[in-house]
Amino acid sequence: MLSRTLLCLAVVSASTPLLADTVWLKNGDKLSGKIILFDGGKLLVQTEYAGAVPIEWSKVKTLESDQHLLVKQDAYTGEVAKSLQPAEDGKVTLANGDAPKTVELASIQQMLKPKPVVEDLVWKGNIDAALDYQRADKDTDDYDIDFKTTARHGRWRHTAEGEYNREFQDDVVTTDNWRGEYSLDRFLTDKWFWQGRLVYKRDKVEDLSRQRTVGTGPGYQFWDDELGAFSLGSLLNRTDYEFTDGSKENFYSVAMKWDYNRYLIGKKVEFFTNGEVGKPLSGVAEYALDSEIGLRYKVTDWASLNLKAERNIIEGTDDADLDKTRYTAGFGVTW
Structure with a gap:
């Protein structure tokens, strides 16, 4: 039986x-x-x-x-x-x-899937780290780490991001800077939102040693789902420059900001680009560009390899001129 x-x-x-x-x-x-x-x-x-x-x-x-x-x-x-x-x-x-x-x-x-505390909270982000060691006529050690995280609840979205760069050539520091940014979006409709933003940059090598930017303006979210996101925002900014000789400048500007990412090949590969291009309303500079473009390859559900190119341009007065391009490859985590 x-x-x-x-x-x-x-x-x-x-x-x-x-x-x-x-x-x-x-x-x-x-x-x-x-x-x-x-x-x-x-x-x-x-x-x-x-x-x-x-x-x-x-x-x-x-x-x-x-x-x-x-x-x-x-x-x-x-x-x-x-x-x-x-x-x-x-x-x-x-x-x-x-x-x-x-x-x-x-x-x-x-x-x-419902969350245990805040049911409609959607939280995602990534941390990327890159190291580069070159031993030649000039020994170069290059370190780069950056992060970005976004949390959305109802009609509110919080975004925090930052990065740190440091480079040595023959034990001499040639690059030493960091940047932090926080933005708060309030969705007026399913697509339109209003953004407030604060950015701080510190550079211990370049003549332009500090940058502070406060901005606000409308934006449009074309899509935001498991396969990627794309948004455009327009901002009215107040920017303060501080130089190594102690001189200071401030000005107002208008800017266009973009943030795009897309998953490919069954979410194994992520293509992303984000940045901002701005035009001062006074004569301190002609324009400024801060952007990055890259790829991430997911090794596991949380680990990834990344390739990135960053471009930072300030075109204007002699004191404010800056033109830098940076390429990195490294390891990261995503969630």
């Missing part, structure tokens, strides 16, 4: 498929995997056979999931569904015990 029971259990276990999320498409196809996120019109499903697959939300017929998911039908409130059950075309049922609710897929703006 015992052996017969065990045999039955084995047969049932072998014939029962592993629990997985399922997405039915309007063209009749069906995709099985694990729902990672829906945002920005894209549903991201992790599969065993094709990695992370993005699906246009407009192509989805209905879906099913045994996960707890936060389903948001507007920018402020959301409902944690214990599971998702398939419904008629263009709809899904949110199962919450005694009161299941069927909603239009078109009404859903976002789906993500």
Whole structure:
């Protein structure tokens, strides 16, 4: 009797498929995997056979999931569904015990895993480090570390970033600078936001030793999802320069800021570029450019290799002229 029971259990276990999320498409196809996120019109499903697959939300017929998911039908409130059950075309049922609710897929703006403290908090970032040692006619030691992290909750988004660069040639310091930046965005609509920003730069080698910038202005978020993000912002800035000889200058400027990243090859490779170009409203300088472009390759879920090029230009008076290009390769972590 015992052996017969065990045999039955084995047969049932072998014939029962592993629990997985399922997405039915309007063209009749069906995709099985694990729902990672829906945002920005894209549903991201992790599969065993094709990695992370993005699906246009407009192509989805209905879906099913045994996960707890936060389903948001507007920018402020959301409902944690214990599971998702398939419904008629263009709809899904949110199962919450005694009161299941069927909603239009078109009404859903976002789906993500609920967080234990702040349910709609989305936090992401990266830290990159690079070391370069050259032994030749001139021995060169080069160190570079930078970070960027973003946290969004409701209509607020916080962004903090910074970097530190130091270089020696034959034991003489040729580069020694750091930069910190904090910005706070308030989303007025799903795409438009207003930004306030503070930037501080310190350089112990160049004639331009300190830069302080405070700015504010509107911006537009084209998209922000698991596959990347792209935003443009316009700023009115107040900038203060301080030089090594003790002289100071300040001026107002208008600037355009961009921030773009995109994941490729099943999220293994990330292409990114960000920066700012500004035009002073007075004659202290003609223009200023601070930008970077690069690639990250994910070795594991959290570790990555990176290649970056940075360009910093200040074109204007003799005291303020600056033109530097920097290339780095290194190791980093992402989350």
